[in-house]
Amino acid sequence: MTQVETDKLNELNAFMEQAVQNEHSDSYLIAVLHKVQQLYGYLPREVMDTVADKMQIPTAHIWGVATFYHYFNLSPIGKHTVSVCLGTACYVKGAEKVLDTVKKELKITVGQTTEDRLFTLQEARCLGACGIAPVMMIDDKIYGELDAKKTVDIINQYRKAEKQNAEKQS
Ligand code: FES
Numbered sequence: 086m087t088q089v090e091t092d093k094l095n096e097l098n099a100f101m102e103q104a105v106q107n108e109h110s111d112s113y114l115i116a117v118l119h120k121v122q123q124l125y126g127y128l129p130r131e132v133m134d135t136v137a138d139k140m141q142i143p144t145a146h147i148w149g150v151a152t153f154y155h156y157f158n159l160s161p162i163g164k165h166t167v168s169v170c171l172g173t174a175c176y177v178k179g180a181e182k183v184l185d186t187v188k189k190e191l192k193i194t195v196g197q198t199t200e201d202r203l204f205t206l207q208e209a210r211c212l213g214a215c216g217i218a219p220v221m222m223i224d225d226k227i228y229g230e231l232d233a234k235k236t237v238d239i240i241n242q243y244r245k246a247e248k249q250n251a252e253k254q255s
Contacts, residue, residue, distance in 0.1 A: 093124045097132070101139045114142060114150055118157055127158035163198045163205035165243055167191070168222045172211030175219040179232075183219050184208070186233045190240055203247055204240075 086094075100120045103113075117136055121128055128151055137144040151157045169184045184195075187206060191199050198205045214220045217229025221236070228239050 094132075094135070097121060097124060097135075098139070101136065114140065114147065115154070118147075118151055118154075122157060127161050129161075161198055161202060163202050164247070165203060165223050166205045166207060167240075168207045168209040168212065170209045170212045170214075170218070170220045170222070172209070172215070172218075174211070174215035178218040180219040182233065183221060183231045183236050186236045187221070187240070190237050203244070 097117075097120060101117055114136075117140065118128065121132055121136065125132060133147055133151075134144060136142075137147055151159065167187060169180060169187055171180050171184065175183075188194055191204050191206060193199055193204075193206055195206050195208050209222065212220050212222050212227060214227050214229055217227075219231050220227060220229045221231060221239075222228070223239070223243065228235075231239075
């Protein structure tokens with residue numbers, strides 16, 4: 086286990102100590118799940134087993150709670166979230182083609198993350214930028230008036246930035 090992983094687990098354990106000391110520990114479960122997601126970006130299976138153990142709550146119950154709330158990510162998410170708008174204005178202006186382009190370029194479908202963990206693809210319903218439809222959002226940045234070429238160019242900008250970052254760090 087790396088130092089970072091050990092630190093995360095220690096922080097989570099400390100957080101859970103407080104939860105189990107409380108008589109109504111079940112009501113702390115959601116707070117603990119939030120903490121796990123804050124630390125790991127999603128709910129890793131092995132960490133959830135630790136939570137079940139520590140809090141003495143059946144794993145099935147924990148997964149039941151986790152899947153009930155859409156907020157929780159059950160699988161790893163990418164560094165960047167790409168949301169393609171399929172709202173009416175975007176749909177009319179060719180959003181489906183934009184979505185197909187992104188899927189093809191990233192080789193994933195909606196709800197999935199690329200192998201390099203750089204992108205997660207999502208659908209959205211109106212991002213409030215109908216005037217520049219069709220639109221996609223990457224993290225919190227909106228890109229409009231998209232066609233296939235522009236869409237690929239934007240994705241490549243992120244790949245390039247990532248590559249430059251990696252080079253800087255090595
Ligand atoms: S429908 Fe896409 S931004 Fe409004």
